[in-house]
Structure formats: C-alpha cells, structure tokens
Amino acid sequence: MKTPALAHPADLAPRLLRWFDQHRRDLPWRRTTDPYHVWVSEVMLQQTQVTTVIPYYEGFLKAFPDVQALAAAPLDAVLGLWAGLGYYSRARNLHAAARVICTKHGGRFPDDYEAVRALPGVGEYTAGAVLSIAYGMRLPALDGNAFRVLARVWGVRGEVQRGPARRRLVALGREAVPTDRPGDYNQALMEQGSQVCVPRQPHCGECCLADICVALAQGLQEQIPESRRAAPTHVTMSAALVLRRGKVLLARRPPTGVWGGLWELPNTEGDERQLLASLRDAFGLASSEAVQFARLTHGIMNRRVTLTAYLVPGNTGRSRASGHEAVAWVDPAAADGHAMPAPHRKLLARLAEHLRAGRLAL
DNA sequence: AACCCGGGGAG
DNA sequence: CTCCCAGGGTT
Known part of the structure; x- marks a missing residue:
C-alpha cells in the first residue's frame, strides 16, 4: 500500500466535525457554554473517564452553581465533594482559581488567554479547551487522545511526549483548528481518539480520517505513537x-x-x-x-x-x-x-x- | 495478571 | 528543559 500525500492540517476539521455531528455523546457539559461549567468539566476530565465524572460534575455544580459559590466555600467542602475522584490537587487548584476569578476578574471567567493560563491548575490544554468551547476562540486543546490521532495521521515517529516530535504535533494541531466551531472541533478530535483511534487495535475501518492517515497506510497504527516506558x-x-x-x-x-x-x-x-x-x-x-x-x-x-x-x-x-x-x-x-x-x-x-x-x- | 494511559506545577 | 505528583481502564 502506498503512503498517501501528507494531509493538510485543514483536512481534519471537515471530516471530524461531520463525524462528531453524528456520533457525539450527549454529556451534561455539552448542554452548556457557561465557561464555569465547561471549566469544571475539563478539570474533572483530566485523568478521569467520562462515566466517572458525570455524577461528580452534577453534584459539584449543585453545591457550587457559580464561581462565586465555589470561591465562598471552605476548602473542606470542596474536597468533600471531590472525595473519590482522586488527584485532589485539581480540587485545591479549582478552589484557589475561583477565588482569583472573583478578586481579579470580577467573578467572570476571563477570556484572555494569558489571564486564564495564570489561573492555578490551568495549563495549555485546559486553557485551550475552555476558551474554545465556551468562548469560541480558535485555540487548540491537545490531550493525550488528540496527540495520538495527530501522530498517526501524519505518521510521526519517535517520542511524542516531548522533543521535536511533540513540537511538530503542536504546530500541526494548532494549524488544524478551524475558525468555525473550534470548540466542537477540539471535542471531536479528542473523542475520535478516545472512541475510534484508541491506543491498541484502533477501529480504522470506521475512522473518518482513514483516507489521510499515514500510519494506517503504512500499517504502523499500532506502533505510533511510540510509548516510552520507565522501569517501575x-x-x-x-x-x-x-x-x-x-x-x-x-x-x-x-x-x-x-x-x-x-x-x-x-x-x-x-x-x-x-x-x-x-x-x-x-x-x-x-x-x-x-x-x-x-x-x-x-x-x-x-x-x-x-x-x-x-x-x-x-x-x-x-x-x-x-x-x-x-x-x-x-x-x-x-x-x-x-x-x-x-x-x-x-x-x-x-x-x-x-x-x-x-x-x-x- | 499484564497491559496501557496524562496533565499541571515546581525549579 | 527535567522531575515530581499520585488512579484507573482494557484485554
């Protein structure tokens, strides 16, 4: 099988959005564009599966319906609602960031990238996710799923977690974000990675990117991305x-x-x-x-x-x-x-x- | 039982 | 940059 010409970054969005429009899961945080709600969901979804997050998301927002309520709550109450989710620094940071939003941003989730990045617990991924989904800003949101999809589409070999391969994927990922519906596109890319372009035995037969995927054409979909393993x-x-x-x-x-x-x-x-x-x-x-x-x-x-x-x-x-x-x-x-x-x-x-x-x- | 997966902070 | 932090799903 011949390797197809490398995809242009702009080739991804139409395919992914068409697929997403048919297959998107109906999730609580997809019924809102309230930046506070989106932010809470994105933080909970770090390191944690969708099905685990849903009840916590609903309980958390019931207890803290807006940023002001979260900021006013004692840390113990926040940790209590987080109990069982793991990675509790996320809850501490969420709480601290809510207070920053109330004291420095008038209680409204900021729409300035640098201001958002400065919030505790908000890195490049979370900033891009919230700003694209809630405010429609054209920013990438590249999680592990997204990196896997991009690495396979462009057949990027080598260590994807860091180094030159990572920088190349970040550049490609940024170019691929469409002006129209960037938030839906970001979610589509990540959902594609979690549902179709899975780490092992990916479902290439039902993949909307199969026609432009270098890894598939070369039969390397199981080898890309390369996993680095330290001794336990x-x-x-x-x-x-x-x-x-x-x-x-x-x-x-x-x-x-x-x-x-x-x-x-x-x-x-x-x-x-x-x-x-x-x-x-x-x-x-x-x-x-x-x-x-x-x-x-x-x-x-x-x-x-x-x-x-x-x-x-x-x-x-x-x-x-x-x-x-x-x-x-x-x-x-x-x-x-x-x-x-x-x-x-x-x-x-x-x-x-x-x-x-x-x-x-x- | 063996395999796999990740995002953010600190320095 | 590198190192540190600290859970869970799939096969």
Missing part, C-alpha cells in the same frame, strides 16, 4: 486501621506535598514493626498488637506500592498527631465524604464491608 519502582508500605468503639483513626496531612490536605490512615514505608513504631512516635499509641487485615497493590503510572493493612486496637494510649494537622475518629461506613488517598479509601471500604457483614467484631 516498587515500594512496601503498611497502614493501620486503629479501631476504638467502632471508629477508625484518620489523620489529616499537611496542606502541601504528597496527598496534601487529605485524610489518611496512619502509615509508614516498611513492615509491621515500623508501623507500630510510627504509631507510638507520631500518635502516642503504645499498641503492640497488629493483626493483618488486608493487602492490596496500588499502582500509579510506573510506581507500584504493596500496602498491607493491620488492625490495631486503639484503647490504649492517647492520640496526638505529630506530622499531621488533625486526627479524627470516623465511622468506617461514613468515611466517604473524606478526601482520602485512593488505596486508603479502598481499605476503609473493605473494613466497613467486614463490619456490616459481621465478620469482624470490635
């Missing part, structure tokens, strides 16, 4: 389910750094012995008993954590919180509203399930 790092950690009168001990991390501001189970790197030492030193809990309760693995990109959870009676000792902002004794079944690291959230869910089923007596 392994870590062993232990966490404590400290129980007292049916409640479990949570501690709140400092506002910055890893898992900033989140409620977590007491935990350490290392094994049971180090966990008990940490409970003594940081929480003043002099327990010597620890019964293994569960083990799970928690992976984030190329980091692998093996986390073992231990049941520890909390009757003895007092609890303080060196290294933490606060401690709380929480009903395991009612911990959903706390913003917690994903693995700790899973452990608490398992604990609540055991308690509910009567498999564990306290």
Whole structure:
C-alpha cells in the first residue's frame, strides 16, 4: 500500500466535525457554554473517564452553581465533594482559581488567554479547551487522545511526549483548528481518539480520517505513537486501621506535598514493626498488637506500592498527631465524604464491608 | 495478571 | 528543559 500525500492540517476539521455531528455523546457539559461549567468539566476530565465524572460534575455544580459559590466555600467542602475522584490537587487548584476569578476578574471567567493560563491548575490544554468551547476562540486543546490521532495521521515517529516530535504535533494541531466551531472541533478530535483511534487495535475501518492517515497506510497504527516506558519502582508500605468503639483513626496531612490536605490512615514505608513504631512516635499509641487485615497493590503510572493493612486496637494510649494537622475518629461506613488517598479509601471500604457483614467484631 | 494511559506545577 | 505528583481502564 502506498503512503498517501501528507494531509493538510485543514483536512481534519471537515471530516471530524461531520463525524462528531453524528456520533457525539450527549454529556451534561455539552448542554452548556457557561465557561464555569465547561471549566469544571475539563478539570474533572483530566485523568478521569467520562462515566466517572458525570455524577461528580452534577453534584459539584449543585453545591457550587457559580464561581462565586465555589470561591465562598471552605476548602473542606470542596474536597468533600471531590472525595473519590482522586488527584485532589485539581480540587485545591479549582478552589484557589475561583477565588482569583472573583478578586481579579470580577467573578467572570476571563477570556484572555494569558489571564486564564495564570489561573492555578490551568495549563495549555485546559486553557485551550475552555476558551474554545465556551468562548469560541480558535485555540487548540491537545490531550493525550488528540496527540495520538495527530501522530498517526501524519505518521510521526519517535517520542511524542516531548522533543521535536511533540513540537511538530503542536504546530500541526494548532494549524488544524478551524475558525468555525473550534470548540466542537477540539471535542471531536479528542473523542475520535478516545472512541475510534484508541491506543491498541484502533477501529480504522470506521475512522473518518482513514483516507489521510499515514500510519494506517503504512500499517504502523499500532506502533505510533511510540510509548516510552520507565522501569517501575516498587515500594512496601503498611497502614493501620486503629479501631476504638467502632471508629477508625484518620489523620489529616499537611496542606502541601504528597496527598496534601487529605485524610489518611496512619502509615509508614516498611513492615509491621515500623508501623507500630510510627504509631507510638507520631500518635502516642503504645499498641503492640497488629493483626493483618488486608493487602492490596496500588499502582500509579510506573510506581507500584504493596500496602498491607493491620488492625490495631486503639484503647490504649492517647492520640496526638505529630506530622499531621488533625486526627479524627470516623465511622468506617461514613468515611466517604473524606478526601482520602485512593488505596486508603479502598481499605476503609473493605473494613466497613467486614463490619456490616459481621465478620469482624470490635 | 499484564497491559496501557496524562496533565499541571515546581525549579 | 527535567522531575515530581499520585488512579484507573482494557484485554
């Protein structure tokens, strides 16, 4: 099969828009051009799938119907509505940015690119997405899906995440944005990547760009874009389910750094012995008993954590919180509203399930 | 069980 | 620029 002539950037928009008009999913944030709503949806959609986002989007906007409401809310309320979504720095940044919008931009989401980029949590992608969708500005919005589509259409080899290949794709992607309906075009490009031009076994037979796709013509659609892989790092950690009168001990991390501001189970790197030492030193809990309760693995990109959870009676000792902002004794079944690291959230869910089923007596 | 995927901030 | 942060889906 012969390689077709390289596509002109302007070839993409008509194909993608025609496809999008027939196949667009009806999503809550596609029924509005309110920049605040679009912004919230775009932030939630970072690293998170559509089906997961929908209920959070609706609950969030119900609680904070406009920028003013979000800015006026305490951070805890915002984190509470984010609980379970993960990547909580997004919520902190959203909250901080809402306050900037109210103090510096009169409560209206700015329509100036540089002003938008200056908002916390808004990078090149989010700025382009919100401004094109809400205000019809001709700006690219290139997420991982879009980069994959562009790399295949133009048969761009090499590392797509950075370097010369990335710069070339950014340039092509910018040229390809049409003056008319740039927001729909951006959504079409990303949706095409997520629904048709998927990472493995792409559905080229139903792709509206097949006639101009270099990767397809060369049979390289599985090889482009090239994936870079670092060796995963392994870590062993232990966490404590400290129980007292049916409640479990949570501690709140400092506002910055890893898992900033989140409620977590007491935990350490290392094994049971180090966990008990940490409970003594940081929480003043002099327990010597620890019964293994569960083990799970928690992976984030190329980091692998093996986390073992231990049941520890909390009757003895007092609890303080060196290294933490606060401690709380929480009903395991009612911990959903706390913003917690994903693995700790899973452990608490398992604990609540055991308690509910009567498999564990306290 | 093994495979894959990403956007923003800090410096 | 590079490095750091920190969850989930598909096969």
